[in-house]
Amino acid sequence: MLVARWSFAVEDIDGRRVADATGGGLTMTLDEGVRIVPGRDGDGEALAFGGTRGRAIVEAAPRLALSQLFGFTVAFHVRVTDGPTGEWRALLFKQVADADARALGVWLHPDADRLRVQLFTTKGPEYMDGHARLTRDEWAHLALVVHAQGMALYVDGRPDVAIPLEHPVVTPGGPLSLGAEPGKPGMSGLMANVRIYAEALDERTIRALATE
Template sequence: MLIARWIFDIDTIDGRSAADVQGAAPAVVLDESVRVVPGRDGEALAFDGRAQAVIPAAPQLVLSQVFGFALAFFVNVTAPPDGEWRGLLYKPVGENDARGVGMWLYPDAMRVRGQVFTAKGPDYVDSRTSLRVGEWTHVAFVADADGMYLYIDGRLDVGVPLEHEVVPPYGPIYLGGQPDRPGFTGLLDDLRVYASALDAGTVQALARPPS
């Protein structure tokens, strides 16, 4: 079930905020460094490695392993690895709390790391596929009662089992830079949040180029 979608087109932008086109979730709050630029289909958000956008915490954005959940977006990373973990998306368990759900780029590679926080601590899943600098890539992170899975451009890249219960993340969603941590340099578009685990066919359909 799709619960929120931000497409970042200019008609959804009001000052320094970008509305959810589903209409129920909070708007994305853009810091002064985030720019709205031409994207893959309409507009996209541009991040400079320090810029951050925040989706305030809301009851409808609490993610539960019981029902499954998924996060999906298009990203175009325009800078090569620089020795730092670079944040793509991050949602803490609570305000200023442990990392609940997140995705980062490796310090020395264009691979993606996904993470959930379980009753026994963090669990990770690392992509085998590397993103290409300067090219649009669709990334989907899916979790359910059995495991967590990374899809790259609509194909299942890697999945790992989850032996312990995932702690539901209640905090805000950070895009790009996290509090006191760098983010990626590049563009982000069509961010979707689902309150259910997506199957392979649905992810594949999301990754198709616009017609």
């Protein structure tokens, strides 16, 4: 079930606030470090991040309290415009609760345009490093799938890496942020068509999303 989508279409934008295109009532707020620019081939608009501390935030809501039991998927298009900086560059993170630990995170490595994903379990953080390297200045589609047995990362509709999870995932019920973590740099590039599902999508569905 699709619980939220931000296509950044003009009709969903009100100043620095962007409505959920599903009509679910969730609003994303952009801080001063984030701009809205033309997106992919006329498919809505995109968020532009400049590698600073700019981010876009969706406050905690019951619809976004994602459960490992039922599974969940976070999917989006991304276009990295600058190379490695020697620092971790955040793309997305979600907290356990307001002002709480990071429950879910996605970064680019300090020395390569390769992804790292983190989930917070009852035994602490679990990390998964992707194999694929994103091509600079080209759009890629990323999908993180979490289910009862583990988590998997897909790049451009294809499986990239998957690991089992021995301990339960702590429900990421807190705010969702795109771009930089508090006090840390984020990615330089664009992000578009952000979707969140309260289910673990299968490979066929993810492949279809990647080609939209």
